[in-house]
Amino acid sequence: MGTVEFDILGAFEVHSVERIRAILDSGFDIHVPIKGKSAVTNLTEMYTRSDRFPDCLRLLLERGAVLDDPRVASVLLDDADGLAAELRADPSLIEHRTSIVSAFTPLVGASLLHVASEFGNVKAARVLLAMGADVDARAAFDECGFNGHTPLFHTVNSNDNRSAPLLNLLLNAGARPDIRLQGITWGKGFEWETTCFDVTPVSYAQLGLLPQMHRRERDIYANVKRLLEASGRAVPSLDNVPNRYLKPKT
Numbered sequence: 605m606g607t608v609e610f611d612i613l614g615a616f617e618v619h620s621v622e623r624i625r626a627i628l629d630s631g632f633d634i635h636v637p638i639k640g641k642s643a644v645t646n647l648t649e650m651y652t653r654s655d656r657f658p659d660c661l662r663l664l665l666e667r668g669a670v671l672d673d674p675r676v677a678s679v680l681l682d683d684a685d686g687l688a689a690e691l692r693a694d695p696s697l698i699e700h701r702t703s704i705v706s707a708f709t710p711l712v713g714a715s716l717l718h719v720a721s722e723f724g725n726v727k728a729a730r731v732l733l734a735m736g737a738d739v740d741a742r743a744a745f746d747e748c749g750f751n752g753h754t755p756l757f758h759t760v761n762s763n764d765n766r767s768a769p770l771l772n773l774l775l776n777a778g779a780r781p782d783i784r785l786q787g788i789t790w791g792k793g794f795e796w797e798t799t800c801f802d803v804t805p806v807s808y809a810q811l812g813l814l815p816q817m818h819r820r821e822r823d824i825y826a827n828v829k830r831l832l833e834a835s836g837r838a839v840p841s842l843d844n845v846p847n848r849y850l851k852p853k854t
Contacts, residue, residue: 609638616647619656624663634667644669648680651707651794653724653763658682673702679716679732682725691735698736701744709758710751710792713744721758721774724766729755729773739779750787750799754779757788760805760831761812765823771830781805781834790817806831821846 612632615623628634638646644664647657648671658681671677675697678687691697702719704711711722717737720729733739745752756779759771775781785803790796796816800808809827812819825845832839 608632612643613638613646616650616660617652619652619654619660621656621659621663624660628663628667634664634669642669644671645705649705649707651763653722653766657723658725673704675700676702676704676716676719679719679725679728680723682720682723682727684727684731687728687731688735691731698732703744705793707791707794708763709753709788709790710743712746712751715741715743715755717741717755718743718758721755721767721770722762724762724770726769726773729770733773733777739774739777740783746789748787750785750789753785753788753803754783756781756783756805757785757803757808760809760827761817761819761824765820765827768823768827771827775830775834781831806835 608627612624612627615627634643647660647664661680678690700716701713703713706722709722711718717729717732720732740754742752742754756774759767759774782804787799787801788803790798790800798816800811806828809824809831812824813821822845825842829839
């Protein structure tokens with residue numbers, strides 16, 4: 605891979621708007637594929653989640669990039685006003701389904717609320733809920749009967765726990781914390797792909813403790829506690845979080 609392509613992928617990984625802009629200003633052609641994919645697709649498929657993502661995406665779109673599904677743009681940009689205007693102009697958008705490669709929880713046959721939940725975009729999620737989005741909409745099932753998850757599943761062990769505010773927003777909007785799936789394939793197509801069986805939001809949260817998920821123990825147990833409370837279940841004492849036995853002694 606050429607140096608420029610390597611540099612822009614690195615900028616995508618850390619969501620550096622400044623570095624992306626500098627590379628584009630130096631003459632990089634936004635329409636040239638990188639590793640067989642468009643620049644904007646490489647950005648959306650990157651595993652990082654942060655508040656800087658919308659600005660990175662906005663820059664690429666301003667420079668002529670086109671999303672595979674332009675109807676999800678306002679959600680990915682966390683553009684509340686733009687999304688509300690689009691929904692008023694076309695109320696059927698609330699039922700729109702899309703598929704985006706996701707490094708974590710699948711976005712196949714996903715609603716706009718699934719997308720907002722995966723990327724931690726609270727402003728977009730609030731608009732969707734206010735305008736009638738189904739808080740328990742199901743994503744597509746695969747050929748094994750796996751997935752079919754609700755937006756809540758995207759929030760329980762998210763990258764850097766970015767979607768924790770979405771977890772609370774969805775629960776407060778009536779999302780069911782007790783839905784059980786036959787299975788879900790986390791990181792489909794990536795080297796960390798992991799199939800999880802008999803999954804509920806609580807168990808999926810706890811699966812964030814798997815080493816390949818790189819989640820923080822305190823975040824995981826805070827989310828588990830919130831889900832248990834929402835289910836009306838007792839919350840046991842969690843005195844050994846993080847697990848002191850696994851920490852090196854000083």
